[in-house]
Amino acid sequence: MHKxxxxxxxxxxxISPDMNVDELARLFLRKDVSGAIVVDKKGKLLGVVxxxxxxxxxxNLHLPTVVSIFxxxxxxxxxxxxxxxxxxxxxxxxxxxxxREPVTISPDCSLSDVATIMSEKRIHYLPVMKGDRIxxxxxxxxxxxxxxxxx
Numbered sequence: 001m002h003k004x005x006x007x008x009x010x011x012x013x014x015i016s017p018d019m020n021v022d023e024l025a026r027l028f029l030r031k032d033v034s035g036a037i038v039v040d041k042k043g044k045l046l047g048v049v050x051x052x053x054x055x056x057x058x059x060n061l062h063l064p065t066v067v068s069i070f071x072x073x074x075x076x077x078x079x080x081x082x083x084x085x086x087x088x089x090x091x092x093x094x095x096x097x098x099x100r101e102p103v104t105i106s107p108d109c110s111l112s113d114v115a116t117i118m119s120e121k122r123i124h125y126l127p128v129m130k131g132d133r134i135x136x137x138x139x140x141x142x143x144x145x146x147x148x149x150x151x
Contacts, residue, residue: 007111007146012137014039017046017095024094025054034139035125038098045134049098050125056097104129105138111146114138 013036015024028034028051035050104127105114117123118140128136 007138007142009138009142010136012037014043014134015049015094016041017093017098019094021054021092021094021097024049028054034141035137037127037134037137038094039134043134044132045102045104045127045129047098047100048102048125048127049094052124053097053099102127106130107135111143111150115143118143 013027013031013033015027015036015038017038017040024036028036035048038046038049040046103117103121103123105117107128107130109117109128114126117126124140126138127134128138
């Protein structure tokens with residue numbers, strides 16, 4: 001059974017939450033990566049930001065669905081979701097788009113467990129933690145590499 005420690009990468013980006021999103025997009029392209037770890041000034045994990053976060057910033061705004069019943073307006077979605085979506089669209093810094101409290105894994109997590117987490121939670125980028133320290137990262141690219149090399 002493949003353990004995460006066998007296919008994860010130590011070659012990952014760490015960025016600060018105050019980085020400009022345009023600068024982040026250029027960095028992703030220049031470094032040919034799909035995500036980065038967002039850390040505070042002491043290197044503590046704050047979250048992750050991925051290409052998906054940058055792409056979602058550009059999507060069309062979905063207006064909340066409402067139903068009118070007896071002169072009352074009933075929202076079928078929370079107004080909080082709409083506010084979050086709007087906030088992401090006007091974002092200029094990483095702090096406005098990154099995923100806080102990301103799912104993390106340990107180095108002894110199996111390849112099948114990592115694949116299950118990524119698939120079920122629709123996650124593309126997982127920090128691998130040893131205690132409270134970021135040791136490695138696993139992205140879909142490492143999963144594919146492990147599957148190809150393992151066959």
